[in-house]
Amino acid sequence: MGERVTPARPAVSLRGAAFGYAGRTRVAGLTLDIEAGSAVALIGPNGSGKSTLLRGLLGLADLTAGSVEVLGGDPARARRRTGSLPQSDSRDVDLPLSLRQVVAMGLYRELGPFAPFGRSGRARVRSAIERVGLAERSGTRFGELSGGQQQRGILARALVADPELLLLDEPFNGLDRENRDALLELVRELSGEGRTIVVSTHDLEIAQRACTHVLLLASGHAEDGAEGAGGRNAEHAEVERFGHPTSFGPVDRALTLEAVEHAFQDTTVELDEHTVTTASCAPGEAE
Numbered sequence: 001m002g003e004r005v006t007p008a009r010p011a012v013s014l015r016g017a018a019f020g021y022a023g024r025t026r027v028a029g030l031t032l033d034i035e036a037g038s039a040v041a042l043i044g045p046n047g048s049g050k051s052t053l054l055r056g057l058l059g060l061a062d063l064t065a066g067s068v069e070v071l072g073g074d075p076a077r078a079r080r081r082t083g084s085l086p087q088s089d090s091r092d093v094d095l096p097l098s099l100r101q102v103v104a105m106g107l108y109r110e111l112g113p114f115a116p117f118g119r120s121g122r123a124r125v126r127s128a129i130e131r132v133g134l135a136e137r138s139g140t141r142f143g144e145l146s147g148g149q150q151q152r153g154i155l156a157r158a159l160v161a162d163p164e165l166l167l168l169d170e171p172f173n174g175l176d177r178e179n180r181d182a183l184l185e186l187v188r189e190l191s192g193e194g195r196t197i198v199v200s201t202h203d204l205e206i207a208q209r210a211c212t213h214v215l216l217l218a219s220g221h222a223e224d225g226a227e228g229a230g231g232r233n234a235e236h237a238e239v240e241r242f243g244h245p246t247s248f249g250p251v252d253r254a255l256t257l258e259a260v261e262h263a264f265q266d267t268t269v270e271l272d273e274h275t276v277t278t279a280s281c282a283p284g285e286a287e
């Protein structure tokens with residue numbers, strides 16, 4: 001792996017940060033440090049801004065308030081040292097490319113799209129594919145892989161660049177038990193290597209088994225959200241108009257039933273063993 005940030009320096013630092021699109025805030029009130037080497041589960045109802053926050057950490061959503069530092073600087077500049085796995089429904093899976101070629105795309109930022117990879121590049125691609133357990137499918141057309149295999153393939157594409165920070169957007173969605181367990185084990189391993197991971201999920205078991213910290217987000221209230229804020233100050237009520245954090249900390253302290261219910265308060269929540277099922281979202285559904 002490449003050079004790491006020193007443990008004293010957070011991998012992500014947010015101060016009153018808000019993110020959105022076209023200048024319109026979608027998630028706000030983020031003041032927290034994610035320590036290098038920690039694995040953070042990002043949990044919240046649909047629309048609470050999990051993807052927007054992850055995109056903000058990649059410099060792909062607008063910072064509409066406050067400040068953000070990723071790996072000590074601007075998120076866009078940190079992108080070279082950051083690996084990401086976007087939500088599966090936002091991917092173009094019908095690429096006329098083999099798994100090996102898709103994974104090799106992870107080296108473009110470092111080497112350029114037309115540069116020859118050389119022996120070491122090819123070895124890195126091979127080892128990333130092996131790492132996600134798909135060695136036998138290297139030559140298979142990407143679109144012919146199962147949903148779970150595609151998920152692992154995209155993760156290999158992120159891993160080939162040896163990222164310090166991994167941002168994974170609901171990587172467990174739609175996976176069968178076997179793929180889910182393999183991915184969970186891999187996240188644990190990657191975290192054990194000292195990489196910083198932020199992973200959005202509806203699966204509390206993922207948080208408990210693979211993560212060190214939890215960040216719970218709640219949905220924003222309607223445009224008139226400032227009303228009914230009781231004794232809270234105007235700034236707080238303003239933040240609560242948007243998706244906002246309700247709890248952040250080590251898993252054993254931040255992931256309580258009360259905290260989950262608080263974050264999901266506007267949604268029908270079922271805690272089915274380990275999974276938060278909401279009225280508008282059924283995790284585990286096939287894509």
Ligand SMILES: Nc1ncnc2c1ncn2[C@@H]1O[C@H](COP(=O)(O)OP(=O)(O)OP(=O)(O)O)[C@@H](O)[C@H]1O
Nearest residue numbers: 021026044045046047048049050051052053087243
């Ligand atoms: N590209 C975009 N342009 C404008 N608004 C967007 C865009 N992407 C998301 N939004 C809006 O931002 C808000 C937060 O969405 P986001 O996808 O971040 O939530 P989420 O917590 O990840 O939800 P889910 O669990 O459904 O993925 C929503 O109101 C959504 O409609």
